[in-house]
Amino acid sequence: MAAPVNGREFFSLLEKSQLLDQEVINKLRPQMQKHQTTEPKRLATTLIKNQLISEYQARQILAGKYKGFYLARYKLLELLGAGGMGRVYLAEQISMERLVAIKLISGQKGKKRQDMALARFQREAKAVATLRHPNIIQAFDYADEHGMPYFVMEYVEGIDIARIVHRFGPIPWQQAAEYGRQAAEGLEHAHRAGLVHRDIKPGNLLVDSSGQIKVLDLGLVSAFDEKGDDSLTVDQDQLGTVDYIAPEQALDSRSVDARADIYGLGATLYAIMAGRILFPDKSTAQKLLMHQTTEPEPLAHLVNGIPAELAVVIHKMLAKKPEQRFQSAQEVAHALKPFAEPKSPPYELNAIKYRRATYEGFLGKCPDPSRITVPTLGSPEAEKPTNAPPQGASQMAGKLRKNSMISTTASDPALDDFSSLGDDYTQLAMDMPSIINRKKKRKRRKKIRPELLQMIAVVGSLLGLLLAAWLGSNALRATGNEDQRPLPIQTQLSPVSLEAVWRESLPRAFSDADLLVHYTFDESTISGDQVANQAKATAGQYPLKLIGPTVVPGRYPGKKSIQFQQSVTPQHAEISSAETDLLQLNDRFTISLWFKVDTFDKLWQTLICKGNGSWRIQRTQETRCVGLHLTTPEMAICYLDGHTIVDDMHWHHLVAVNSPQMTSIKLYLDGALDIEIPSVFRPQPTTSQVWLGEMSEVTNESRGFKGWIDEVAIWKRDLDPGEVKRLFTSGNPVQ
Numbered sequence: 001m002a003a004p005v006n007g008r009e010f011f012s013l014l015e016k017s018q019l020l021d022q023e024v025i026n027k028l029r030p031q032m033q034k035h036q037t038t039e040p041k042r043l044a045t046t047l048i049k050n051q052l053i054s055e056y057q058a059r060q061i062l063a064g065k066y067k068g069f070y071l072a073r074y075k076l077l078e079l080l081g082a083g084g085m086g087r088v089y090l091a092e093q094i095s096m097e098r099l100v101a102i103k104l105i106s107g108q109k110g111k112k113r114q115d116m117a118l119a120r121f122q123r124e125a126k127a128v129a130t131l132r133h134p135n136i137i138q139a140f141d142y143a144d145e146h147g148m149p150y151f152v153m154e155y156v157e158g159i160d161i162a163r164i165v166h167r168f169g170p171i172p173w174q175q176a177a178e179y180g181r182q183a184a185e186g187l188e189h190a191h192r193a194g195l196v197h198r199d200i201k202p203g204n205l206l207v208d209s210s211g212q213i214k215v216l217d218l219g220l221v222s223a224f225d226e227k228g229d230d231s232l233t234v235d236q237d238q239l240g241t242v243d244y245i246a247p248e249q250a251l252d253s254r255s256v257d258a259r260a261d262i263y264g265l266g267a268t269l270y271a272i273m274a275g276r277i278l279f280p281d282k283s284t285a286q287k288l289l290m291h292q293t294t295e296p297e298p299l300a301h302l303v304n305g306i307p308a309e310l311a312v313v314i315h316k317m318l319a320k321k322p323e324q325r326f327q328s329a330q331e332v333a334h335a336l337k338p339f340a341e342p343k344s345p346p347y348e349l350n351a352i353k354y355r356r357a358t359y360e361g362f363l364g365k366c367p368d369p370s371r372i373t374v375p376t377l378g379s380p381e382a383e384k385p386t387n388a389p390p391q392g393a394s395q396m397a398g399k400l401r402k403n404s405m406i407s408t409t410a411s412d413p414a415l416d417d418f419s420s421l422g423d424d425y426t427q428l429a430m431d432m433p434s435i436i437n438r439k440k441k442r443k444r445r446k447k448i449r450p451e452l453l454q455m456i457a458v459v460g461s462l463l464g465l466l467l468a469a470w471l472g473s474n475a476l477r478a479t480g481n482e483d484q485r486p487l488p489i490q491t492q493l494s495p496v497s498l499e500a501v502w503r504e505s506l507p508r509a510f511s512d513a514d515l516l517v518h519y520t521f522d523e524s525t526i527s528g529d530q531v532a533n534q535a536k537a538t539a540g541q542y543p544l545k546l547i548g549p550t551v552v553p554g555r556y557p558g559k560k561s562i563q564f565q566q567s568v569t570p571q572h573a574e575i576s577s578a579e580t581d582l583l584q585l586n587d588r589f590t591i592s593l594w595f596k597v598d599t600f601d602k603l604w605q606t607l608i609c610k611g612n613g614s615w616r617i618q619r620t621q622e623t624r625c626v627g628l629h630l631t632t633p634e635m636a637i638c639y640l641d642g643h644t645i646v647d648d649m650h651w652h653h654l655v656a657v658n659s660p661q662m663t664s665i666k667l668y669l670d671g672a673l674d675i676e677i678p679s680v681f682r683p684q685p686t687t688s689q690v691w692l693g694e695m696s697e698v699t700n701e702s703r704g705f706k707g708w709i710d711e712v713a714i715w716k717r718d719l720d721p722g723e724v725k726r727l728f729t730s731g732n733p734v735q
Helices: 007-017 022-035 040-049 055-062 111-129 161-168 173-192 247-251 258-274 284-293 308-317 329-339 356-360 393-403 438-479 495-504 721-730
Strands: 074-082 086-093 098-105 139-145 148-154 158-160 205-208 213-215 515-519 544-547 550-553 560-564 572-575 589-597 606-610 615-619 626-631 637-641 652-659 664-669 672-678 690-692 707-715
Touching (some): 007 022, 007 040, 007 055, 040 055, 074 098, 098 356, 111 139, 111 148, 158 161, 161 258, 247 258, 247 284, 258 308, 308 329, 589 606, 626 664, 637 664, 637 672, 652 721, 664 721
Antiparallel strands (some): 098 148, 158 205, 205 213, 515 707, 544 572, 550 560, 560 707, 589 707, 606 615, 606 690, 615 626, 664 672
C-alpha cells in the first residue's frame, strides 16, 4: 500500500492495523479531524511520545504497511536484532501484558536449506524449553504461525559482551572472571540435561543491567543420544564461530561433548580480556588450523596485572586435547570463582537501547485477541478481488497486498532516520485518551471480589439483626413492656469487630501442626521490640525481634503492620538466632506473607530470607515484581520470578510453595497462581538467621525493603491451591 502523505491517510492505516483498541481510536478520531493535512511523521511522533505506538510500528505505517503487527497472541513492538538464523522482536504477550522476546526464523534459499534451517530452529526451541537456570535464557512458548515457526523467551534488559567490548573496550579480568563463572554455571545446567551449546562466543553471552549473564542461542546444541545424527550442524556455512571453535569440533562435529563449550568459553574470556581474538589477522582456514596446532599468545603479555593463576585457568580451558581441559563446566566455575568480582552497575546502562521501563507504557492498549481481525504475521492474505480482474491486474493486487504486510526478511533503510528526529521536531498539541490496561482492570476485579463478598456478608448480618431488633421492639410495644426493648444496634463495624471477622474466618491451615511461625502484628502480639509467634504447635518459640521498623496501622482498621524504611542503618526483623536453624526449609515448605510496597528502586530488595545463600523472597530482576530465590547445597541456583507488578500501593498476598515430592515450585499472588516451574530444588542448610525486610550476611550493599509487611506464616508442608485461595479471601476483609 502507498505510504501516507498526510495525517488522514496515516490515521486510516493506524486504524486498519488494529494496534490500538477501538475505544482509543474513537477517542482520537475527533482530534484527528483537525490534523488531516498534517505531516505524517509529526503525527507519528506525537503518538510515540504518548506511548500509543512504538517507533518500529510508526516506521512500518509510514511505509504504508499495516498488516502483520501480530503473531498469534503477541504484538510486535520493536525489532531487536537480525542475523542469518532469524529475527528477534520485542513483543507484548497480550494475555499477560508483559514484555517478551520472540525469535522468528528467516526464509532460506532452496528447499534443502529451508528444511535444514527449520529443523535446526525447532531443535533450538525444544532445547531451550527444557532448561531452567538463571544463567540461561528462559523459553515460554514454541509454536508456528501458518508454517512460520517461532519461540517466545523472557525479555532481558541488557547487551551482549561483544557489544560491551566494542563500546567500552576490554573487560577487567576480575569482571571477566565473574562473567565466565556465571556462564559456566549455566552451561553446567545444560550439559547435565544432555545438551552441548557448540557456539559459545561473546555475542551469545548477554549481560543484564544487574550484571547477570544469560547464555543465548542454543541453535547448535546436540543431544548426548549417540545417534550420530549431526548433519544439521555439519552441513552449514560454519561449524559454530571460527574464532571460538574447539579443535575437535572443526574436525568432527559429531564427536564433540561438553568440553567443546569449555574451549569456546576459554576463547571468549581470552578475547574480552585481551581485546583481541586468539589468532587475529588470519584467514578462516588458517584459524581452523591454528586452533589445532598453535598455542595462543600468553594472556600475561596482553592483560596488565592478571594473576598468573587466572591465566593458567584460561589456558587450561584452551588445551588442544579435550582430556587436558577441565572436564566439566562446574570445575571451570569453581576455578574462576576466587578471581571473580562483580561490578555494579556492570557497564554504563545508557548503552542499553531498549529499556524495559520505556516499553511498559505501551502495554495493554491493543484489542483483545478475539477481536483482532487484521492478518497476522505469516498468515495467508484473505483479500481476493470479487470480480475477475483483467490479465495482469491480479498480480498487481497481490503485490499491493504483500506490500501492506510488514517485512520479516529485510529492513527499511529509507526509514532508519525516523528515530533520529530531535527534540526540536515539534509534536502536536493533542489531548491523549487516558488508558487503563486490561491487566489492571482484571487485577482490580480480582482484589475487590473477596472484599465485596466479606462486606456483603457483614451487611447482610447487620440487616438481619436490625430487622430482628425492629420486630422485637414492636412485639414489646404490643405487650406494654417498652422499658425492656433492646439497645440501638451500631450500624458500623468497630475495629475490634473487624478483627473478629478476620479471626473467625481464618482457614484451618493456621491451626495445623505443620505451621511453624505465624506473626500477625496486632496489639496482643507485640510487646516493645518483640513479636510473639501465634502458631499453636510452636507457641513460645521463634520470637521475632524488630530492629528498626516501626509499628503502624495495617491492612485494615484494628490491624498492625511493620514499616521498613531504607536508611543508613538497615532496618529488619529477625528470628532468634538460637532457633533459626530449625527453619532450614530444605524440604517441603510454604511461605505466606501480606505486604505493600512503597518504592522498588533497588534490585533484590528483600522481603524475607535465610541468609544470602539458602532461600529468599525478593524483588526480581524484572522491575516491580517479586520472586523466590533458592540455592542448593551444590550451589545450583533457582529463580522463580513472578510476573505481576506489585508496587501499586495495594496490599498483596504472596505465597511461595516448594514441593520436591511433587517436583514443582509455585508462586501465588493474591490467591492466583503467578508462575510455576518443575523443580526438585532443596535449599542448602545454613546457620544464617531468618530476616524480614533485609538480606542478612550482606556487607557490600543494602538489600533493604521499603514498604510494609503485615502477617507472615511458614509451614513445613506445601499448601494446595484451595488453601492458598482461602488464605487470600479470608485475610483481607477491608482494603
